[in-house]
Amino acid sequence: MENNTTATPAKVSIITIGDELLIGQVVDTNSAWMAQQLNLAGFNVHHRVAVGDTWEDIWEALDQESKRAQIILITGGLGPTADDITKPLLCQYFNGKLVRHEPTLQHLEQLFTQILKRPLTDRNRHQADVPDVCTVLSNERGTAPGMLFEKDNRVFISLPGVPHEMQGIMTKHVIPLLQERFNPGIVAHRYLLTAGIGESDLADRIQEFETALPGFIKLAYLPHYGMVRLRLTARGEKGEQHIISTLEEQFTLLQTYVQDVMVVNEDISIQAMVGKLLLERKQTMATAESCTGGYISHLITAMPGASAWFNGSVVSYSNKIKETVLNVTPETFTTTGAVSEETVTQMLTGILRVMNTDYAIAVSGIMGPDGGTHEKPVGTVWVAVGNAQHTETRKFQFRYDRMRNIEMTAINALNMLRKFIQTH
Structure with missing residues (x-):
């Protein structure tokens, strides 16, 4: 059989623009999402850079990244306010002039009059002004269109910084265009x-x-x-x-x-795996969450279709709710405490009854930074999983900050339930 040679896809650089990214006010999720999608499409992102809303810095980034890559993707700075300077800069960078793009203007008029139900102002109307040297990429989810430029055998694509809008243009226009143009193999x-x-x-x-x-x-x-x-x-x-x-x-x-x-052996999350198992069995689950405050149910309900197998949750953050809703006995709090095997076992029994469900998770712990003792330091977590017939419990001792302790609890609890379902 003929030996194949490894493909060498075009190099990609991503430039994200905005002062809010540099000061940490907004976390840059755009470049991570773009890199993931480009990788799936066969392209390698070789460089990612964030710059502020400064003319000189953006210009320099364009020059530098065009030396590194054949494809330069830009997000941010396309809004209607004075600090959004990307479009006039690109117009000058590529020696163009701003012109009114009628299809974009028609889209804006329809968006404002029929959906937003408010007048289209001159400031918003200027969103339809684009450099005459670009190819316009329609933005069906927002106001600022994408723009494609070419210079010195390089492709530059400017996209809005709003994640939902950027993702729509990337999916509909950018990925198919790059695959056709550069054939990543x-x-x-x-x-x-x-x-x-x-x-x-x-x-x-x-x-x-x-x-x-x-x-x-x-x-x-x-x-x-x-x-x-x-x-x-x-x-x-x-x-x-x-x-x-x-x-x-x-x-x-x-x-x-x-x-x-x-x-x-699939590219799915642990919560998706739990859902898949329950769907196959036509069964359901619920959660009783103390220390995680509903984070486990958040991971579950973030997935489309979770209502087919997830009945609900009781966030029993206080002992009173554990006692009155889940029937944890007052004696349990006195003898073993809220963070104990006995407590999560009773919470599990209670949530199975309250939610009338096949399986359940119950968690109680000390997430920190305060609240720990010598016997139960910060990071101590008890987890119970089970059904009406069987219960399994486990004590964890995490050593991270509050948020990561919560996340680790959720993932480990879901994995415990996954293994329990597969064996019961």
């Missing part, structure tokens, strides 16, 4: 999720496998909150059947190395 990914093993121990376990991988397949470690996701990526310019079949063979082999710690 064949790219395919396979994922699996592991739990109960650290990244370094996992690397030691599969070192032999990783060393023997064909040159066109790469392995990546993606650790996150006590779990490690493994990604195999195959790239090539030709021989798609050979590339895909070899990737599948290697992915099957990889699973034999991690079978005892593998959660799922």
